Amino acid sequence: MGAENQQERLTQLGWVLGFVDGEGCFSIGFVRQPCRPQRRGYKTGYQVSHEFAVTQGAKSVSCLHELVRFFGVGGVLPNRRYDNHKEHLYRYVVRRRADLIDTIVPFFKAYPLHSSKRRDFEKFAHCVEMIGEGLHLTSDGLAVIAEVVETMNRQKPRAELLRILRGHTPEVQDTGS
């Protein structure tokens, strides 16, 4: 019985890795918050967010609940984007910094992904660690984080990130174009 549980745990662990290799996404976001300069964490004019997410159609939402049970953190949310999919989408999402630092990051460090998402994860982990140390609260620290994020996923336009870099890092000048 103990051996069977152990076997199940290992195939489950492998399944989580493979599923995240296929469907997972590690992302760092920047949201302009120019109107709240007095609030801690908003002094740079930007709020930094961190998210580990896995998306599935409604028919496979049980896979996302499996991730909730496996990690013991995060939750399942309906996706706000509709695109032209034929079914509703759901996302397993972990956003809480403590959950990322204590659970998600250590897991994928101990059991590396097999796909190119491994490199995205490593950059994500690096950013989350810098954020954990408060680097995002200064303009220079935020620029360092933004430079790492620029090389991740490559799915978002970079205009905003460049604006952050140009606005906050004295060394980087807009040379005109």
Next chain:
Amino acid sequence: MGAENQQERLTQLGWVLGFVDGEGCFSIGFVRQPCRPQRRGYKTGYQVSHEFAVTQGAKSVSCLHELVRFFGVGGVLPNRRYDNHKEHLYRYVVRRRADLIDTIVPFFKAYPLHSSKRRDFEKFAHCVEMIGEGLHLTSDGLAVIAEVVETMNRQKPRAELLRILRGHTPEVQDTGS
């Protein structure tokens, strides 16, 4: 050492399941072959194909080679479709009937997928088994297979399948529309 190998094998097996839950596709195709009625397998005017495939971008092609090593059948091919992806795509592909019947189908029967692809696999396995028994060589058998395929994946237009059904199954009449 034996125990370590066993652990690795189980996490690897789980990884394959999770990765296929995320990126795998089981499909049955119908190609019109009206000009070769003399050839065995083309008497119905249609050639039936079966494929298990997993697609990845060039950066993660190593994951596909992992599948080749794991299953011991199939191969990695460049994708002929380009879409608007920013990198070349590759596919792990198993098309040989014997490889599907002896290796792929038994594996996913022994270790079921967790996502809704499980149902697509079950229909795929059913079709491959019918094809293995030669049902696709008669018009009635082909219609039975086409009816199962109609409920799979739901990604292809059904016009051709309906044409098969209408053309070959005496019971099904075009009632006009």
